[in-house]
Amino acid sequence: MLSKKAKYGLQAIIFLAKETRKKKEPMQISELAAHENLPKKFLEIILLDMRKQGILHSQMGRGGGYSLAREANKITVGQIVRALDGTIAPISCVSKSAYRKCNDCKDEKTCEIRKVMQKVRDATAKILDGTSLEDAVKGKVKF
């Protein structure tokens, strides 16, 4: 399951992507939180995470706020989920961004669970990495 962190982050950045098309000014955390009904302080952490990973850009001081660091068609849903949840893989031993061997795994190559979950990861990656914010906003989800 997607964590709430990733879900809230997606909600916020999708709203940002929508609004960015209209006006170019950054948006305040408060406005984002209010519009999407998200816990403000939690959202603060989430936005900060995305900024540190280069997905969002922030502007301090008066008139400041958050804006997309790149164009909406250059940011994928997969990047956001990885930034906030660490991975899109159902199990860490098939993750590319956050690989970790299972605790008592005897042999990764013959692990049956790993084989199945590898397929799930690949299918998920294809969808999430193949969907940009622009696609999402325009409702153009392929596959």
Next chain:
Amino acid sequence: MLSKKAKYGLQAIIFLAKETRKKKEPMQISELAAHENLPKKFLEIILLDMRKQGILHSQMGRGGGYSLAREANKITVGQIVRALDGTIAPISCVSKSAYRKCNDCKDEKTCEIRKVMQKVRDATAKILDGTSLEDAVKGKVKF
């Protein structure tokens, strides 16, 4: 991410499926836990869950233990994950087995996140429901 519960459950039932091909006697929790290096008491809860959902059969008393309730080709990985995690969906609003509307969702039909996650769910379901324990044990994971 798959919970540890589901992962341990899969480990245990796959081991069971392998051993069942040889001998027909039920297997004890202790043996399962020892062989797969799983916390015994936690595994106890997991096996009980699967029994209550008709996936496993248990025999009380001396010489008892757990065995598959159906043949290995009649049990899918998807059934096990759903039994232990409630759903295979990345977000509850696209789950079939455990549907739940998102808290402050204004309109499910236009939700961009939902559209993407629906695709992920469908792709995941195809793989997990299309893979039986027999497939897993024989290393025959399609797709």
Next chain:
DNA sequence: GTTATATTCTACTTTATAAATAGACCTAAT
């Protein structure tokens, strides 16, 4: 330069849920 506004950063508390553990209790075979 001062002020207002907004992000950034730190720290702590609470609540909910996942993960793990302990022990008493029930069941069936011998």
Next chain:
DNA sequence: ATTAGGTCTATTTATAAAGTAGAATATAAC
């Protein structure tokens, strides 16, 4: 009756999620 097993209740521990409070920092506007 005894023994070997599952069943059930309760509790603890760890982590995710959320909320609270406040200080530090950066920037625009005056």
